[in-house]
Amino acid sequence: MRGLGELEAKVMDxxxxxxxxLRVRDVLARLDQSRPLAYxxxxTVLDNLHGKDYVRxxxxxxxxxxxxxxxxxxVGARLLRDVLYSSGEVEQVLLHFAExxxxxxSDILRRALRKGESS
Known part of the structure; x- marks a missing residue:
C-alpha cells in the first residue's frame, strides 16, 4: 500500500x-481550501485514491x-505494517519501538496484548 500525499489525506479526511x-463536487465543497482547487x-485525486484501493x-x-x-x-494500521515490513528487520524495529x-x-500496547490473549 502506498502512502497518502497532502491533498489525498485531506480528501480522505x-x-x-x-x-x-460523496460526488466529486461534494468533496470539493467540503475541502478546507487554503488555495482554490479545480474540480x-x-x-484526479479521487481516481488515484481509487487506484490505490483507498476509496470505493x-x-x-x-x-x-x-x-x-x-x-x-x-488504513493507519496498514501503513504502519508497511513501514515495519519495509525495514527488513521487523523484530528489531518492534523492539526499538517498544523500548x-x-x-x-506502552499502556495501549499492554491492553492490546491482554485483549489478544483473552480472545
Missing part, C-alpha cells in the same frame, strides 16, 4: 467524516459516488 457517499484536480466508487447516474474503503484506523514507547503508548 472528508470521506471519513462523511455520513454518505478536475479533486476528480459506484456509478450514480453519469457521475461516481465515493466512500472510504476502510476506516482511518485500518522507546511513551508510557501512554
Amino acid at each position: 472528508v470521506l471519513w467524516s462523511a455520513e454518505k457517499p 478536475t484536480t479533486v476528480m 466508487r459506484n456509478k450514480a447516474g453519469r457521475a461516481y459516488e465515493y466512500t472510504a474503503a476502510d476506516s482511518r484506523e485500518e 522507546s514507547a511513551t508510557p501512554e503508548e
Whole structure:
C-alpha cells in the first residue's frame, strides 16, 4: 500500500467524516481550501485514491459516488505494517519501538496484548 500525499489525506479526511457517499463536487465543497482547487484536480485525486484501493466508487447516474474503503484506523494500521515490513528487520524495529514507547503508548500496547490473549 502506498502512502497518502497532502491533498489525498485531506480528501480522505472528508470521506471519513462523511455520513454518505460523496460526488466529486461534494468533496470539493467540503475541502478546507487554503488555495482554490479545480474540480478536475479533486476528480484526479479521487481516481488515484481509487487506484490505490483507498476509496470505493459506484456509478450514480453519469457521475461516481465515493466512500472510504476502510476506516482511518485500518488504513493507519496498514501503513504502519508497511513501514515495519519495509525495514527488513521487523523484530528489531518492534523492539526499538517498544523500548522507546511513551508510557501512554506502552499502556495501549499492554491492553492490546491482554485483549489478544483473552480472545
